[in-house]
Amino acid sequence: MSDLSFPTDTNQQMSPNTQLGYSALSYQGDFVSAASSRGRLVLEAKNLTKVYKLGFPSKDYISAVRNANIALYEKSVVALVGESGSGKSTIASLLAGQIPKTSGEIVLNGNSVNVKSNRKFRAYKSEVQMVFQDPFASLNSIHKVRHHLKRPISIHQPHLKKSAVEKEIYSLLHQVRLLPADQFIDKFPYELSGGQRQRVAIARSLAARPKVLLADEPVSMLDVSIRLEVLSLIDDLRDRFNLAVLYVTHDIASARYFADETVVIYGGDIVERGPSEDVTQNPAHPYTQLLVSAAPNPDDLGGSIRNAKLTAGTTKPRQTESALTSGIGCRFTPRCPFADRKCEEQFPPLVTISENRQVACWHIEQSLPNVSFKKISPKSQSTAEITLQGAHSAFGSEHTGSNHISHNVSDQFDTDGHSKTSQPAVPERDSEDGTVA
Amino acid sequence: MTIPFEKHRIPTSDIGVSGSLTTSSASLLSVRDLSVEYRGERTTKAVKNVNFELRKGEILGIAGESGCGKSTLAYAITNMLKHPAYITSGEVLYAQGDSGNTVDILRLEHEQLRNFRWTEISMVFQSAMNALNPVTSLKKQFSDIFLAHKPGMTKAERLEKSIRLLEMVGLNKNIINQFPHELSGGMRQRVVIAMALCYMPNIVIMDEPTTALDVVIQRDILDEIIRLQKELNFSIIFITHDISLLLEISDRLLIMYAGEIAEQARTEAIVSRALHPYTNGIMLSIPDLYGQRRELRGIPGMPPDLSLDIPGCPFRPRCSEAFEPCSTWPPPKIFVANEPDHFVRCHKYGSSDFMGGA
Numbered sequence: 001m002s003d004l005s006f007p008t009d010t011n012q013q014m015s016p017n018t019q020l021g022y023s024a025l026s027y028q029g030d031f032v033s034a035a036s037s038r039g040r041l042v043l044e045a046k047n048l049t050k051v052y053k054l055g056f057p058s059k060d061y062i063s064a065v066r067n068a069n070i071a072l073y074e075k076s077v078v079a080l081v082g083e084s085g086s087g088k089s090t091i092a093s094l095l096a097g098q099i100p101k102t103s104g105e106i107v108l109n110g111n112s113v114n115v116k117s118n119r120k121f122r123a124y125k126s127e128v129q130m131v132f133q134d135p136f137a138s139l140n141s142i143h144k145v146r147h148h149l150k151r152p153i154s155i156h157q158p159h160l161k162k163s164a165v166e167k168e169i170y171s172l173l174h175q176v177r178l179l180p181a182d183q184f185i186d187k188f189p190y191e192l193s194g195g196q197r198q199r200v201a202i203a204r205s206l207a208a209r210p211k212v213l214l215a216d217e218p219v220s221m222l223d224v225s226i227r228l229e230v231l232s233l234i235d236d237l238r239d240r241f242n243l244a245v246l247y248v249t250h251d252i253a254s255a256r257y258f259a260d261e262t263v264v265i266y267g268g269d270i271v272e273r274g275p276s277e278d279v280t281q282n283p284a285h286p287y288t289q290l291l292v293s294a295a296p297n298p299d300d301l302g303g304s305i306r307n308a309k310l311t312a313g314t315t316k317p318r319q320t321e322s323a324l325t326s327g328i329g330c331r332f333t334p335r336c337p338f339a340d341r342k343c344e345e346q347f348p349p350l351v352t353i354s355e356n357r358q359v360a361c362w363h364i365e366q367s368l369p370n371v372s373f374k375k376i377s378p379k380s381q382s383t384a385e386i387t388l389q390g391a392h393s394a395f396g397s398e399h400t401g402s403n404h405i406s407h408n409v410s411d412q413f414d415t416d417g418h419s420k421t422s423q424p425a426v427p428e429r430d431s432e433d434g435t436v437a
Numbered sequence: 438m439t440i441p442f443e444k445h446r447i448p449t450s451d452i453g454v455s456g457s458l459t460t461s462s463a464s465l466l467s468v469r470d471l472s473v474e475y476r477g478e479r480t481t482k483a484v485k486n487v488n489f490e491l492r493k494g495e496i497l498g499i500a501g502e503s504g505c506g507k508s509t510l511a512y513a514i515t516n517m518l519k520h521p522a523y524i525t526s527g528e529v530l531y532a533q534g535d536s537g538n539t540v541d542i543l544r545l546e547h548e549q550l551r552n553f554r555w556t557e558i559s560m561v562f563q564s565a566m567n568a569l570n571p572v573t574s575l576k577k578q579f580s581d582i583f584l585a586h587k588p589g590m591t592k593a594e595r596l597e598k599s600i601r602l603l604e605m606v607g608l609n610k611n612i613i614n615q616f617p618h619e620l621s622g623g624m625r626q627r628v629v630i631a632m633a634l635c636y637m638p639n640i641v642i643m644d645e646p647t648t649a650l651d652v653v654i655q656r657d658i659l660d661e662i663i664r665l666q667k668e669l670n671f672s673i674i675f676i677t678h679d680i681s682l683l684l685e686i687s688d689r690l691l692i693m694y695a696g697e698i699a700e701q702a703r704t705e706a707i708v709s710r711a712l713h714p715y716t717n718g719i720m721l722s723i724p725d726l727y728g729q730r731r732e733l734r735g736i737p738g739m740p741p742d743l744s745l746d747i748p749g750c751p752f753r754p755r756c757s758e759a760f761e762p763c764s765t766w767p768p769p770k771i772f773v774a775n776e777p778d779h780f781v782r783c784h785k786y787g788s789s790d791f792m793g794g795a
Contacts, residue, residue: 083651083652083653083654084622084651193739193740194503195739196739223502223503223678224502224678224679224680224719224722224723225502225718225719225722225735225736226502226735226736226739227722227735228722228724228733228734228735229735229736229737232735250651250652251652251724252652252726253723253724253725253726254724256724256726256730257724257730257733258724277730280726281726290653291652291653292726293656294652294653294655294656295652295726296679296681296682296684296685
């Protein structure tokens, strides 16, 4: 497949250092995933690309995912955030081996993976399991819970005897806290609530004793009061089973609480990544800023949207398919407030702006006007200087009190990872927002 | 069990304050003692003795988890329920425009009901995908509405009005000839909203209008709804499970649990001083993007099966603050002093009908 001539990105360099004309405002050390401190690297996607050919009569291609690099570490959660159609589920399916990749590499435990034969696919599946969005559709309604758990056990652990399988089923039900297990084992899916079904789905994926759990919107179909329970269950299981978790979601607020690293994806490109708290409190890419400002804010009493000046067109229309197929330039251009010619013509590379943050935008200076990045030589990484003063969201003044954001930047930058390495030479003071030092 | 469901009394002096039980002049819709059950092998009581009022130009939020009866309530208000659902008690009084007459929507018959719906109360359904007909163009679907309600309109008039409606919700008029599958989810939802506003109704009931949409599109739609509501000054009953969204847009909130209203208050009061343990539980289980990270706590357990008789408080099995009377006595409806419209159904605040000031 790889010899097809895709309109992909041969001219796109992932390394920022080779880009001419980039005002090298970057931290030039190596990028380190915020999730890496948790444990060993388990699953890694390198330059993962998926191109779909549009059907007859069109001869166009859509690149659903372009050059995605994602690393999943033991006991860590990486959140993949984006809107529908951004390619986040495609990445999950690619990693799960459900759909063939166009190019790139998937590395599991240090070995490059190619799941072409059934046997290899099954072996891969015993390491990498997936939990789907809709627990009402992902369980077979004519089979009992017992059957749903027995099948994966007998497939992935064929040596087990009947009594051992039964024991394993009970232990799985215990693990996902479907208690008392006796009551649940002979139930049909329709007798269970949404949260319980999702627990069965999680138990089923654990039956293979995987190293990696790919959770594709695991809670978006559940009620608000149930969601947190399921999320904390996954959170708990990753510790107990040393799981590396990919949490695919459109809800960036839950990523803040649940994930170590948040990766924001737009139109198939990773546009920003970094520690969840940083990305949500101080979004750098205009799209992340849009996502954050669009999220409902419970503290926003009475609603700024109700009291705000009613201006139409703050959020520009959604991108058309042609933009997805054209392949050049930043895909966020049509909706971006900072977009100019360059954005249309050149693809912004993912630039490392601090030890564990990367952003793909030609206009970081504008989207984060109060951030000063000092160019440093690779040798003196330890003096990377990052000064942040109340970053302004491009959309912030419309929907969110921008004071929320600025207030929190100071809170969060006191404690985050940068402070170890950053020694701001000139701590700027801001009388309202307090000092970041 | 022979305990009367609502054993509270309302001192006459306070009636003026507790707006939920009186008909003030601004009240547009008043739902009284409404109960709905689904009849079958086991009868499911989906809505139990619900009282509330909708005022002119306000956004009333109804929040609750799936199966708590919030959609059933919406259908009951517009008298749309069919077998096996039956309205067992109550009335829905609608104050009709200029005349000042009130009609009980539940007593309207065929033709009257047909004239009433869409012109006085319209509804926006959850999934815009299914609310539109996939095999006819938008033009045809708009025409259908006009043909059904105002057969006198000419073809040109119908087209013109459809285009005006589309433009009103921020859509390009060129899509009038397109089919629903050619539109994005957000556009479809806008079309459905445009259709609901065909006759400038006084009340629009929105049942999870943004649930299937992306966050950004959801924000667009909400902005659009608020803008239209300000311009046209209709009242909205906004039903959703996403309480964080309601906190932002609604004037008053009803928190439903197991078919009952667990708490009703002005939105600010819910944010600053939610009283019911369930409301508190939900508030603590929403991950937020702003402010300090706080500890999130879910609510253990799951909502009760409404087909079973629930003695005492329906929230008791999941409540961390439950104590002895909770399992036997239905909680009284307790009004909060100095806070008009705020009531809570919980034993925690004593058995008297009014709790002291803050």
